[in-house]
Every structure is written in structure tokens, then in C-alpha cells.
Amino acid sequence: MIWKRRRENSASEHSATVYTRPGCHLCEEAADMLRRHGVLVELVDIDQDETLRAKYDLCVPVVFIDGKERFRGRIEPVLLRRLIR
Numbered sequence: 001m002i003w004k005r006r007r008e009n010s011a012s013e014h015s016a017t018v019y020t021r022p023g024c025h026l027c028e029e030a031a032d033m034l035r036r037h038g039v040l041v042e043l044v045d046i047d048q049d050e051t052l053r054a055k056y057d058l059c060v061p062v063v064f065i066d067g068k069e070r071f072r073g074r075i076e077p078v079l080l081r082r083l084i085r
Contacts, residue, residue, distance in 0.1 A: 013038070013084070014038070014039045014040070014065060014066055014083075014084050015039065015040040015041075015042070015065075015066060016034050016039045016040070016041050016042070016063055016064060016065045016066075017041075017042045017044055017063070017064040018030055018031050018034070018041060018042070018043050018044065018061050018062070018063050018064075019044050019046050019052060019056045019060055019061060019062040019063075019064075020043050020044065020045060020046065020060050020061050021045060021046050021047050021060055022045065022047070024060050024061065026060070026061055026073060026074060027043075027060055027061040029074070029075075030061040030063055030071070030074070030075050031043060031061075033075050033077070033080065034063070034065075034075070034080075037080060037081070037084055038084070039065065039084060046060060059072045059073070061073070063075060065083055065084070070083060
């Protein structure tokens with residue numbers, strides 16, 4: 001069996017969608033942490049969509065990595081590293 005190791009800082013390996021709103025410092029921290037780990041980040045302003053606002057109003061940031069919801073609020077760095085290996 002051959003094991004391949006992924007490069008830690010390859011932006012093409014993982015992508016994240018961060019549901020956010022303007023002025024959210026936790027959202028900014030989450031996006032910065034994801035970028036530092038080489039994750040391609042898309043920001044979605046929940047205040048521009050009534051459905052998203054109703055769903056995530058008090059939970060931002062909500063972070064989806066590779067299409068799966070992984071974090072609400074702060075990102076746990078150890079779990080993030082495990083997810084992107």
C-alpha cells in the first residue's frame with residue numbers, strides 16, 4: 001500500500017464556504033485561519049438572503065469545508081488540521 005501525503009498549504013485541495021455578515025470579527029478570524037491553512041475561501045453574506053439569515057442569524061460564522069458543515073462560531077484549530085489532511 002502506498003500512502004501519499006498532501007501538502008499542507010495547497011489551496012487547490014480544499015475549499016470552504018463561510019456564512020458571515022459584515023462586522024463579524026469571528027467570521028474574519030475564521031476566514032483568515034482557513035486561508036493560512038491553504039484553504040480556498042468563499043464568503044457568503046447571510047444578510048443578503050432572507051433564507052440564509054433565518055437559518056444562520058445567531059450562528060455566524062458557519063463554515064462548510066468541501067461541502068460539509070464543520071464549524072459554527074470559532075474554528076477549532078486541531079480539528080481543522082485533521083479535516084484538511
